Amino acid sequence: MTPMLEIAGLEKNFGDVQVLRSIDLKVARGELVFVIGPSGSGKSTMLRCCNRLEEPTSGSIFIDGRNIMNALSADLNRLRLQTGMVFQGFHLYPHMTVLKNVMLAQTKALKRPKAEAETRAMDMLGRVGLAHKAKAMPTELSGGQQQRVAIARALALDPKVMLFDEPTSALDPELVGSVLKVMKDLNAEGMTMVVVSHEMGFAREAADRVVFMDGGVVVEQGTPDQVFGNPQQDRTRAFLSRVTGAE
């Protein structure tokens, strides 16, 4: 079967600096791929290339078999609906209610009728346990709640892949669990997910595969047991001992 997401020969330069050097990665349908790596290794840049929020220098990105690098910029907006993205900083729209946050792209980008978009938004808010906050403003919510709204906002567009860039790094420790639970449920229901995160416990429990990146390349990948329990590369070992030692 074609992978849901395939990154092939992806390279990205910022000026003279090569940040990604030929990344290849396939993510199967329903798979949860967990990406780790030191700061500056290019994890965020890789994710952002997957919906062309960052324009790759070369390489291909296939979503469900279609190369989005071939898309004209007019089609790009439509193609971005296929990838949901969740950011470290939530980025809810502070001037709209929670409900409007989840409805905006549905009505404007997907052109869903308002009533249908509202029903869908309430469904998604229910799914992340926040239906009762629909009328609240984002600033009235805790960080964990805001992040769950951000997840609902992405899900409401029926994406094929969800990309998470350190979704819990900005949260107080006691709020992390609720977001990870939503993510775990989502994957259990069959969503294809790429998660950049430092939550190693979550990776052990929920990830199908762990990918270790360093210096703009994939250094090593395997099941959580393989990568965490028996890393093959020195760089992986050094990184893991550093993060687990710090924890």
Next chain:
Amino acid sequence: MSNIADMFFNLDIMRQALPLLMQGLVMTLKLCAVVIGLGLIGGLFLALAATSPRRWLRWPTMALIDLMRALPPLVLLIFIYSGMPFAGVQMPAFTAVAVAFLLNNSAYYAEVYRAGLQSLPSGQWEAARATGLSMPQTLVHVIIPQAVRNVLPDLLSNTIEVVKLTSLASVVSLAELLYQANMARSVTYNSSPLVLAAAIYLVLLWPCVRLVSRFQRKLSI
């Protein structure tokens, strides 16, 4: 003492001058409507161009904004009204005033909007674009409402300045409030019409000034 009251606060003369001043006020308000209305729109487009990632658009726009802010508005006005006819471009006083003040004022509004646009974290853009919103949709629904809200006190301050600015139009004999008051003064040999005009400006602008202070207090909390 009664002499001063007679020269500045003569109610009879004020009553006589009132119709003339009301005509002037209507002209002032018309001018404000054009300059503020078009200025708010023009300034927004200038600000969008001035914050564009495209250099060929950004640089000329910023140069234009700087130029318009550096030129004294009266110089611009007299140039357009009295200078342009030498190039064969003649326009009625109202048009000349509207064009001159619009150029000046759009540049000021643009600077205010620009601060508002730049105060937004880039994450707002990214979140919107990541959900498939186009550039114009992102601007209309996400960026501009927040940018405007962030600079509302400054937009209002600038609007107050515009109302005051319109009194310069009396220089080219446009029959706005100050011009009419001065006219009434020269006819009656009495300064009371000027005092009345000042009072009208005050009534018009004082609530706006209060509002700006309220905003600013709220923001500083």
